[in-house]
Amino acid sequence: MPTDDTLTREQLVERAAALAPRLLESREETLRDDRLPDAAVEALTEAGIFRLRLPGRYGGYEADARTMVAVAAELARIDGSVGWTAAVSWIPTHMACMFPDVVQDEVFADPGVRLCGTLSPSAQARTVPGGIRVSGEWGFVSGAPHATWQQIIAVVLGDDRPPLPVVALVPMSELRILDDWDAHGLRGTGSPTTVAEDVFVPAERVLPLPEVLASRAASAATQGLAAYRAPLLPVAAASSVGVAVGLARAARDAFLERLPGRPLTYTHYDRQSDAPLTHRQLAEVALACDEAAFHAERLADQVDDKNLAGEEWSAAERARARADLGAAVRRAREAATTAAEASGGSSVRRAVPAQRIAADVRAVGLHALMNPDVNTELYGRVLCGLEPGTPYV
Numbered sequence: 001m002p003t004d005d006t007l008t009r010e011q012l013v014e015r016a017a018a019l020a021p022r023l024l025e026s027r028e029e030t031l032r033d034d035r036l037p038d039a040a041v042e043a044l045t046e047a048g049i050f051r052l053r054l055p056g057r058y059g060g061y062e063a064d065a066r067t068m069v070a071v072a073a074e075l076a077r078i079d080g081s082v083g084w085t086a087a088v089s090w091i092p093t094h095m096a097c098m099f100p101d102v103v104q105d106e107v108f109a110d111p112g113v114r115l116c117g118t119l120s121p122s123a124q125a126r127t128v129p130g131g132i133r134v135s136g137e138w139g140f141v142s143g144a145p146h147a148t149w150q151q152i153i154a155v156v157l158g159d160d161r162p163p164l165p166v167v168a169l170v171p172m173s174e175l176r177i178l179d180d181w182d183a184h185g186l187r188g189t190g191s192p193t194t195v196a197e198d199v200f201v202p203a204e205r206v207l208p209l210p211e212v213l214a215s216r217a218a219s220a221a222t223q224g225l226a227a228y229r230a231p232l233l234p235v236a237a238a239s240s241v242g243v244a245v246g247l248a249r250a251a252r253d254a255f256l257e258r259l260p261g262r263p264l265t266y267t268h269y270d271r272q273s274d275a276p277l278t279h280r281q282l283a284e285v286a287l288a289c290d291e292a293a294f295h296a297e298r299l300a301d302q303v304d305d306k307n308l309a310g311e312e313w314s315a316a317e318r319a320r321a322r323a324d325l326g327a328a329v330r331r332a333r334e335a336a337t338t339a340a341e342a343s344g345g346s347s348v349r350r351a352v353p354a355q356r357i358a359a360d361v362r363a364v365g366l367h368a369l370m371n372p373d374v375n376t377e378l379y380g381r382v383l384c385g386l387e388p389g390t391p392y393v
Helices: 009-018 020-025 027-033 038-046 065-078 080-096 101-107 209-213 232-258 276-309 315-341 354-366 372-383
Strands: 115-117 123-128 131-138 149-158 161-171 194-202 206-208
Touching: 009 065, 020 027, 020 038, 020 065, 038 080, 065 080, 065 232, 065 276, 080 101, 080 115, 080 149, 080 232, 080 354, 123 194, 131 149, 131 161, 149 194, 161 194, 161 209, 206 209, 209 232, 232 276, 232 315, 232 354, 276 315, 315 354, 315 372
Parallel strands: 115 149, 123 149
Antiparallel strands: 123 131, 131 194, 149 161, 161 206
């Protein structure tokens, strides 16, 4: 077991920041291959980034939500694809902690374990002696090329009962990965389609989806840990929202780095920094960064505070968690878009990061669970006294 399992939030953020030289060195390879290079994955693994949501008994950090936000933001500030790949791995890791202890012992036996997963029940399963057999596919599985296990969701069909969505854990060696990831934003996340072809999953590695969404652990050890008390969706929101914050800050940093000495072409401004338009644009970017961080931190505080108190979540609190996620993404998108538009025609060059960062933020906002419009509507619906209309709260 690692001896550094008591690292503070600040130390974990420092570890993430210290990876910058190695991660930036491999950026071109990341963009070329549409996935993180093995060297980058190794660096993240060595730094313990994939262990943030592992329980301490397996050498993990049992990181709280504020830590996940801070580490994801630091990684995304370096590279959006790195931040996204790390952050979304914490979600299936959290879900794996809901399984019986014997299953966790199997999955987490490898100190370098890396999980990928999905929340889409896009496969079918049938009950067989000792477990289920699964066939189907799951799209946009970020980190699949270097994962060791995938958390899958399938619908178990049977003549004698209603269809039941279940969560299962499957070794990546039993799945097929398609070479179909080719995207405008978050290009380096390696988010392909994975396929199961009549894969057998033992019964102990299968849980009903509603139990996992509610974070009702089938593990005696997990039940006593504060970090795993919140419902899944607020945890997932807190896991991923830091990516938006980091990308917003990256957009601001990239703009400020190029600003000194840049003129506004075809105007009388020899320095862009002298133009009142630039003053307004930069202020808007900075304020949007701050507002994204506010919503991310409020979300994280809510998760952490309720976990420590052991309190139940109301429908409004669950909906606000997704609303805060959407609001952070919206503000991050505004920051990155404004910075990109203020960066001039030269920013179309690949060597200038402004347009890549903006594309990454747009990709984040298109995710079904992070879409600002969808999440705002959901919150308003609940505030009006209506049912959420989705189990994903």
